[in-house]
Amino acid sequence: MSADINAPFYGWYGDDFTGATDTLATLFSRGAKAFLFLGVPSSRHLAMAGALDSVGIAGSARAMTPDAMETELRPVGQFFARSGVKVLHYKCCSTFDSARNVGNIATAMTVLRGFVDQRQAVILGGQPSLGRYCAFGNLFASIGTEATVHRLDRHPTMSRHPSTPMAEADLRRHLQQLGADAVGLVDWTMLENDRPLASDEPNILFDVLTQKHLAAIGTELKHRARQGSLLVVGASSVAEAIYGDRLPPVVGPQPTHTGPVLAIAGSLSPLTRRQVEAATSFIRISADAGRLVEEESYREGMATRIGSALRDERNVLLSTAPQDPASIASADTRLAQTVGRFADRLLSEVPVRRLIAAGGDTSSHMAKNINLWGLAYGGQLSPGVALSIGRSDDPQRDGISLMLKGGQMGSIDLFDRFAAGAT
Numbered sequence: 001m002s003a004d005i006n007a008p009f010y011g012w013y014g015d016d017f018t019g020a021t022d023t024l025a026t027l028f029s030r031g032a033k034a035f036l037f038l039g040v041p042s043s044r045h046l047a048m049a050g051a052l053d054s055v056g057i058a059g060s061a062r063a064m065t066p067d068a069m070e071t072e073l074r075p076v077g078q079f080f081a082r083s084g085v086k087v088l089h090y091k092c093c094s095t096f097d098s099a100r101n102v103g104n105i106a107t108a109m110t111v112l113r114g115f116v117d118q119r120q121a122v123i124l125g126g127q128p129s130l131g132r133y134c135a136f137g138n139l140f141a142s143i144g145t146e147a148t149v150h151r152l153d154r155h156p157t158m159s160r161h162p163s164t165p166m167a168e169a170d171l172r173r174h175l176q177q178l179g180a181d182a183v184g185l186v187d188w189t190m191l192e193n194d195r196p197l198a199s200d201e202p203n204i205l206f207d208v209l210t211q212k213h214l215a216a217i218g219t220e221l222k223h224r225a226r227q228g229s230l231l232v233v234g235a236s237s238v239a240e241a242i243y244g245d246r247l248p249p250v251v252g253p254q255p256t257h258t259g260p261v262l263a264i265a266g267s268l269s270p271l272t273r274r275q276v277e278a279a280t281s282f283i284r285i286s287a288d289a290g291r292l293v294e295e296e297s298y299r300e301g302m303a304t305r306i307g308s309a310l311r312d313e314r315n316v317l318l319s320t321a322p323q324d325p326a327s328i329a330s331a332d333t334r335l336a337q338t339v340g341r342f343a344d345r346l347l348s349e350v351p352v353r354r355l356i357a358a359g360g361d362t363s364s365h366m367a368k369n370i371n372l373w374g375l376a377y378g379g380q381l382s383p384g385v386a387l388s389i390g391r392s393d394d395p396q397r398d399g400i401s402l403m404l405k406g407g408q409m410g411s412i413d414l415f416d417r418f419a420a421g422a423t
Contacts, residue, residue, distance in 0.1 A: 007083055007084030008052045008053055008054055008085055009087065009225070010027075010032070010054040010055075010089065010239070010242060010243075011054070011057075011085035011087070011088050011089065012054070012057070012088075012089035012238075013057045013058075013073070013076050013080075013089070013091060014057070014091040015059060015060070015062040015090070015091060015092050015093070016058075016062045016093070016360035017038075017059075017060070017357075017360065017363040018359075018363050019062075019091050019093060019094075019236070020057070020058035020091060021058070021388050021404050022384050022409075023036075023056060023089070023236045024036045024375065024377050024386060024388070025236075025377055025386035026236040026239040026240055027054050027239050028377040029380065030240075030243035030245070030246055030247050031243070031247035032054050032239075032243055033050075033051065033053045033054070034053060034056065035049040035050075035052055035056065035375075036058055036376075036388070037056065037373065038057075038058050038367055038373055038375070039058075039059075040057060040076060041057075041079075041373070045373050045374060049374065054239075055085070057079070058367070060072075060360075060365075062102075062103035062360060063102060063163075063360070063361050063364070065101060066100075066101070066107040069103075069107045073111040076112075078115065081229075085229065086225040086226075086229050087221065087225055087238075088112060088229060088231050089232050089233075089234070089238045089239070090112055090231065090234075091234070091238070092233060092234065092235065094126075094127050094132045094384075095132070095139070095141055096139060096152075096171060096175075097161055097164040098178060099164045100178055102163055103164060105175060105233065106175055107179070109175075109180060109203070116229040116230050118228050118229065118230040118231070120202060121202070121203045121204075121230075121231045122203075122204055122206065122221065122230060123183065123232075124205075124206050124217065124232065124235070124241065125137070125139055125206060125208055125234070126207070126235075126237060127208065127234075127235040127236060128208065128209065128211060130235065130383055130409075132235065132237075133208065133209050134207045135188060135207055136187050137170050137171055137187070137207070138152075138171070139169050139171055140152065152166045152168075153168055153169040156270075157270060157271075172185060175205075180202075180203060181201070181202035181203060182201045182202055183201055183203040183204070184199025184201030184204045185199070185204070185207070186198075186204060186205070186207065187207045188207040191206070191207065191217070197216075211240075214237060218242050218244060221238075221241060221242055236384075259352065259354055260309075260310045260314060260316070260352060260354070261316070261354045261355070262316055262352045262356070263315070263316065263317040263318065263358070263415055264318045264320060264356065264358070264362060264366065265319045265356075265357075265359065266321050266336060266357070266358065266359035266361065267321060267359030268359075268407065269359075272359065272405075274412055275410060275412055275413075275414050276319055276358075278412045278413055279415035279416055281315055281415075281419045282315040282317035282419065283309050283316050284317045284319065285302070285306065285316065285317070287318060289321070290322070292320060292335070292338055292339075292342070293338045299338075299342060302318075303346060303349070306318060306346060307346060315419050317415060335361075336362050336364070336365040339362055339365060340362075340366045340368060340369035343366045343369060343370060344370050347396075351396050352400075353400050353401060354400070354401045354418075354419075355400060355401070355402045356405065356418060357402070357404050358407065359405075359407055360406055367390070370390070371393070371394050372390040372391060372397060373392060374390075374391040375391065376389045377389070381403060381410070381417060382410040382411045382414055382417075383410075384408075384410065385409050385414060386404075387403055388402045
């Protein structure tokens, strides 16, 4: 796709699949024609997606080493530069959890900065619609739909995250600890008092406490985009800022609401555990994570049990999260890879048309392994949780309905609502 007047204005890369689908939903709810590819698209798949205002790529950089991130993101940057997008959004988790050796946001900024015109990267620190707030550079977050808000370094979940614990709430310090250059700040008082929204630092962080702040930031971002393409880092609040208030969504394909549901919960989040326990319309099966990874005979028995239930038109919820993440080596990666292959095997034996994956790594590996090339928007189930419709060159997989859910997202009854056909 060449850079011309028909080029999409906005391009986003989601560092995990759940976050990428949330941005897709945000764009659709604001009337944008958007589509999410599961990798840099071929010209054929790009043509099949049709004319787009916004084009996305779902990835898994959040779970990668810096070297792997560079290998992943360089072709992404090249694609967006060829596409002519004015805003290149690196969609990270709304809690910015990242570490030097895994999912390093500073590494992503370094790589992608080379594919935009403007040298200064913009960072949006909050997303009020998800209970994420940034004040004087410090990030605060709620848990799911609960009202209580915690400073991130005291957050009951994120401060103890198994792979990227957040010990620093000041996003400027956090990003510089990851290796980013100096980060300037536009604090919320500047947004409310019409003061200049500028900084000479290589990066600039914007506070976000209210939707009014997002509107002011959106005006600034669109002004900057007229001067040349730019890199913006943050949650789906970036899309909210640029595309403004909700509009009647673009009419898209409709999801499948019939047939059994296969749900796989790999998230270690306490919220996801509560959602699993509350799922009354499913047969709940808990897998031993270590045996699932290591033992073929164990997987055989599990596949037989799950396949039998699905053929009987019964919903199945398989929990693969180990009670102790340290109980299996490299749990986050090996387990998610195994679960992805296991899901593909189950779908080959029982052509299920409705799927749930809970957890960023679980979602990424499942979507990759079931032979999808893209996701269209199918509805909004809960704040931060979208319903997607899979596109595949395999007719048995094309049009499949998916809910890819981050660990910290969704209402307690989310699994049952999906099973009941809610959108």
